[in-house]
Amino acid sequence: MPTEGGVRLPGLAGLLEQVRPSARATFLGPDRRLLLAAGQGPAELGVPVGAFLHQPSLERALRAGIATLPSVDVRLGTGVSGLRAGACGAVEVELDDATVAQARYVVGCDGAASTVRSLIGAGYEGTTFAQPWLVVDVRSAEALPVPPDIAFVLDPRRPGVSMPMPGGHRFEWMLLPGEDPERMTRPETVARLLSAWVDPATVTIERATVYTFHARMASRWRAGRVLLAGDAAHTMPPFAGQGLASGIRDAAALAWRLTEVLTGLRGHDTLDDYERERRPQVAAITTRAIRAGGVVRTTSPARAALLRTTLRTVAHTPGLSHALRSGAARPRTRLPRARRPAREGGRWAGRIVANPRVRTPDGGTCHLDDLLGPSWALLGLGVDPCGGLPPSARAWVERRGATLLTISGPGREVRLCSSCPVVEDLDATVLRMTGRRDRPLVAVIRPDRYLLGVFPPARLVGALTSPDNP
Numbered sequence: 001m002p003t004e005g006g007v008r009l010p011g012l013a014g015l016l017e018q019v020r021p022s023a024r025a026t027f028l029g030p031d032r033r034l035l036l037a038a039g040q041g042p043a044e045l046g047v048p049v050g051a052f053l054h055q056p057s058l059e060r061a062l063r064a065g066i067a068t069l070p071s072v073d074v075r076l077g078t079g080v081s082g083l084r085a086g087a088c089g090a091v092e093v094e095l096d097d098a099t100v101a102q103a104r105y106v107v108g109c110d111g112a113a114s115t116v117r118s119l120i121g122a123g124y125e126g127t128t129f130a131q132p133w134l135v136v137d138v139r140s141a142e143a144l145p146v147p148p149d150i151a152f153v154l155d156p157r158r159p160g161v162s163m164p165m166p167g168g169h170r171f172e173w174m175l176l177p178g179e180d181p182e183r184m185t186r187p188e189t190v191a192r193l194l195s196a197w198v199d200p201a202t203v204t205i206e207r208a209t210v211y212t213f214h215a216r217m218a219s220r221w222r223a224g225r226v227l228l229a230g231d232a233a234h235t236m237p238p239f240a241g242q243g244l245a246s247g248i249r250d251a252a253a254l255a256w257r258l259t260e261v262l263t264g265l266r267g268h269d270t271l272d273d274y275e276r277e278r279r280p281q282v283a284a285i286t287t288r289a290i291r292a293g294g295v296v297r298t299t300s301p302a303r304a305a306l307l308r309t310t311l312r313t314v315a316h317t318p319g320l321s322h323a324l325r326s327g328a329a330r331p332r333t334r335l336p337r338a339r340r341p342a343r344e345g346g347r348w349a350g351r352i353v354a355n356p357r358v359r360t361p362d363g364g365t366c367h368l369d370d371l372l373g374p375s376w377a378l379l380g381l382g383v384d385p386c387g388g389l390p391p392s393a394r395a396w397v398e399r400r401g402a403t404l405l406t407i408s409g410p411g412r413e414v415r416l417c418s419s420c421p422v423v424e425d426l427d428a429t430v431l432r433m434t435g436r437r438d439r440p441l442v443a444v445i446r447p448d449r450y451l452l453g454v455f456p457p458a459r460l461v462g463a464l465t466s467p468d469n470p
Contacts, residue, residue: 018057018166022050026147027311030155032196036311037149044429046355046367050150050241054166080110083119083226091225105258106226109247112214114232120223126216129237131297132175133211134184136194138203139168146197152296154311156304159297162197168206171197174297181210213237213293215286221275229254234282239296240289246282249448253278256375256447265399348433349453353445356427358407368430371423375447376402381431381454382409383440384418393461407431 027035066072075095082094086102093101108116117124138144146162146169153160161172173193175184183189185208191200217234221227230247254274260266298304355369378385378397385404386394397404406418410428425431433454434441442460444452455463 018054019048020052020164020166021048022052022150024149025050026149026151028147028151028153029308030153030157032151032153035154035308036315044354044356044427045352046357046369052150052163052165054168057166080115080119083116089225104225104262107254107258108226108228108232109230109251110232112216112231112235114218114228116226117218117228117232120220120226120228122221122223122228123219124216125219126214126235129213129215129293129297131213132181133213134173134175134181134190134193134208135211136171136173136190136208137165137168137206138171138194138198139206140198140203142202144169144198144203154296154298154304154307156299156301159299161296169203174299175210176299184210215290217279217282217286221279222271227254227271227274233278234286236282236286237289237293239292240285242285242289246285249281250278252448259447260400347454348443348451351451353443353449353451354427354429354432355449356425356429359424359426361421361423365426368423368425369449371403371405371421372445372449373401373403376400377445378402378404379430379443379445380404380406380418380420381434381441381443382407383442383457384420385442386419387440388457390461393464396464 024037024039026037029035063074066074075097079096080093081096083106084092084094086092090102090104091106093103093106095101106116108114108120110116112124146164148164150163151161153162158176159174161170163170163172171194175181187205187208190205190208194200194203214235215237218228218232221229221233229250231243233250234246236243236246254271257266257271257274261268261270295307298307353368355367357365358368358371359365360371376397380387384406386397389397396402404420406420406422407430408422408424409431410424410426430443433443433451440457441454442457443454444460444463446452453463
């Protein structure tokens, strides 16, 4: 949940209740019969592996939350027209209402057609896919006779996608060569396409628009005190469902670095680590999305027939079909790892920390993420994370307001002598990082929930104070 200074944004309090979890992905033939169902698998992050949300509801919740923050000034309908260097290293932002705003840093999150990206002279390299897609969102007071999970329709005559969303449903169809986007969004065309799934008279069409998908990335994400994030830095096809999520991870990776620079804990050059780390991660996810799209967008009858045969074979192969349905064959976390530090990188460095259910000292239960706070965290895996820390390391922890916890195993009677709260890892996912080792270990978690690494206490000081610490 987004925070400012550790305070949760009130406007987002009920947002997760509006999210619809995704249990599996399905592949359908041209007749919309099931070819294969692939389970999403268990989640280790405390949230569904896949989820659907309603974008207008998300935007309303974000604006409501932001409106409660006295440090934020929202100017809707105002554009950026120029950037120039100001006094004392500040950036002056020229706005199209003839006013000028000053900032120590500027982050351009202004979409794929980013003005900020153009102003810093960054290119936008990559591919625009030739097949635009018609996207139609509908709402209905009654349940619709449609698949409850995301469904990819492998029809070479017109590939399509069907997916649920809170309070409604989304349909997508690929436009064929020569089709006019304006004509495809006309009510009669939309009704004809919908009629294969539902009675158009029983639904309310909220949106019908044509999108052209891109796989592009800015040639650079930073120019001095100006940085890029989200679609301004990269865009990808939607077939992996990671476009919005990638933008959010940009914000998380950048926010804590900016915080440390602005508070004097790190030098200005540490912001270079943002692009060095995020660029390969985004590239890996984009490649995954392109490969998935290559399957969905198949218009070759021969290739589509071969693909359907392959999926049917997999679906009827004992063992493999069960693994796919349950998600057991999938890795626990499908996010690319962060860049491993050149030196002092501990075991598990660059991985997202698991978010298990934990039992707190008062006997209550929650997720680990609820206890970590907005800054760094040190988790003693069966030990006191502060035990024997020299003054330099203690100063590092105190300057950052790091959360300190001791983690015990599930079902074990806690008899640990620790200066920190002791919580029980009910799912035994955090303690997997200890492996078969019996020696004490401390996990260092960055504010964006990536692991700096898992270290023996003797190496902890070097890890925390290393110049390679990203």
